[in-house]
Amino acid sequence: MDFTKIITFSLLIFSLLIPTRITATCTNAVCRRGDPIIRFPFRLKPHQSQSCGYDKEFDLTCDTNGVNRTTITLPFSGNFTVEMIDYAAQEIWINDPNNCLPKRILTLNLTSTPFSGVYSRRFSFFNCPTSEYLPLRPLNPITCLSDENSTVFATASPRVVNYLSSQSCRLMKTVEIPVRWPFYEQAVSFSELSDNLWLTWRVPRCFRCEIRGGKCGIKSNSSSEIICSDAHKPAIPRRARYAIAIGAGIPGTLILFGLFCFVYSKINGCIKRHRLVPHPEINNTRAHFHQSGISIMGLDGPTIDSYPKIVLGESKRLPKTDDVTCPICLSEYEPKETLRTIPSCQHCFHANCIDEWLKLNGTCPVCRNSPEQILPSENLNS
Template sequence: MDILKLFFIIVYFSLHSATSTMDPCTESVCQSTKSSPLIRFPFRLIGRQPKSCGFPGFDLSCNYNSTQTLLQLPYSGNFTIEAIDYGAQQIWVNDPNNCLPQRILSLNFSGSPFTAVYDQDYTFFNCTLDYSRYGLNLIGCLSGDNYTVLATSSNEVVDSLSLSTCRRVATVSVPVGWPFYGGVSSSNLTDDLWLTWSNPKCRKCESRGAKCGLKPNSTNEISCSSASGR
C-alpha cells in the first residue's frame, strides 16, 4: 500500500471517529449576533437540531432570513424569543410584526408548557378623543386617524373612561415582570411578555453548570450530566 493511500485512509477514519463522537445537541442560534438567544435543551431549533435534543412543546424555528427566533403557541401563533434564562426557566417574547397589544387581546397559552411569571389585568378602550393630552399612553398600532386605543390596569382610570365617550373593548390578563399595586394609568404594552415553564425541571442541573437533556430512548424523562458528557 503506497504512502498516499495510507494517508487518506487514516484521515477518513479520523474524521469519521470525530463526527461520531460529536454532540448533536450543541447550542445553536438563528443568527450569529449578540442579541440572538442561544438555543439548547429543553428548546431545539427545527431543522438544525434533532428532535431528541428538545422536550415536547419546546420546538423553535427561524424566520425566513434567520433574523428572528420563533416560538409557536398552539392557539396564539408565532412570537419572537427575545431572551432565555435557562437557570430561572423563563423566556421573554414579543410580536414579530411589532404590534404586541393586538396579540395580547387574543393571547391563549392552552396546549403549551408556558405560563405568565406574573400577570395583571388591563382594560382596553377605544376613544374618539385624543387622550394623550391627558398624559395617557396610546397604542399606536391599534389607533387610527379618528380614534385612539389605550390600555390601563388602574381601576380609577377604568371608571373614569367608562363614564366618557370611550368604548370598553376588553379586559385581558397580561404577563408582566412584576405587577404594580394600584395599577398602571396607561401603557402601550410593547414590553416583552415574561413567561415561565415548570417542566422539564432543569434548574438544579443548570445551577451546577451541568447539562440537562432527555434520557436515551425517552421523550419525557430527563437526565443531568456534566458539561463534558461524563
C-alpha cells in the same frame, strides 16, 4: 448456568457500572448573532434532532423573512420572536415581529402551551373617540391600535377604568397580561405595551441542574426520563466531608439548635404581645384622639383597590429580594398567593392582610409613611 446466561449477566452488570449520559448528538444552536442560544428543553428545527428538545411545544425556528430571527409558534396565537431565554430561571421573553404587541395581546391564548406568565396583570383596553379625547397625565394612547378617528388606551387602574367607562369610550376587552414585574409603571397603565411578554415553564424542571452548571436532557435510550449531567461536584472528597460532618457538624448543630430555640422564644413572645396585648402608647393615643373628638381613619375602599395586586408565581420572585414573608402575619409567601403592594414605598403584603390594615390605619405598617393615591380623581382631567 450456561455460557449464554453468564454473558448476559455480565453485560447487565457492566451496563450498570457505566455512568448514565444524555443523548450525545445535541449541540447548542443559534439563528443569528446576538439571538438566544438554543438548547434543551428547546430545539431548533430542523437543525437539531427531535431528542434534543423536550416536546414539540418547545420547538423554535429561524424565520424566513430575511431577518433570520428566532421564532416560536404558540397554538391559537401565532408566531412570536424570542428575545431572551433564561434557562436557570426557566423564563422566555417574546415579542411581536410586527412591533404591535398590544394587538397580539388581545388574542393571546396560553392554555394549550406549557408556558404561563411569570407575573400577570389585568388590563382593560378602551377605544375612545379622538375628538372627545382629553389628555390624561398617566395615560398614553397605543399608537399602533389608534387612528385619526379613535384612540386606544390600556390601563390596570380601577379608577381609570371607572373614569373611561363614564366617558364616551368603549370597553374593547379585559385580559391578563404576562409582565416583567407586577409593579411596572406603578400599576397605572402601559403606554405602548411594547415590553416583552415574560413567560415561564414548570416542566421539565431543570433550574437546579442549570444553577449547578450541569446539562439537562433526555436520558439515553429513554423516551421521557430527564437527567442532569456534568454538574459541578464538591471539591472536598467524600471521606473528608464525612469527617467534617462528624467532627464539627454535630456540635455546630447543637449550638444552632440552642440559638434557634432562644430566638424563637423571643420572637414568639413578641408576636403574642403584639397580637394579644395592645401597646400602651397606642391605647393612650387612641384615647387622646377619642377625647379630642378626632377619629383614626384608614383609607377608603377604592383607594385600597387601586393599589397593585398580583398572583405570586412559582419562582416567588419579587423586586426586593428580601421580601419573603408578609410583615403583618409573618407567614412566608407561597406560590399562587395574592399579594398587594403600596406604590409609594413598594412594600409587599398578603392582599387580605394589608386590606384590613389600611381600612383602619392610613399608613404603611413597615415604613409608617402615608400611602399616596395612585390616581386622585381630581387629577383625571389635568
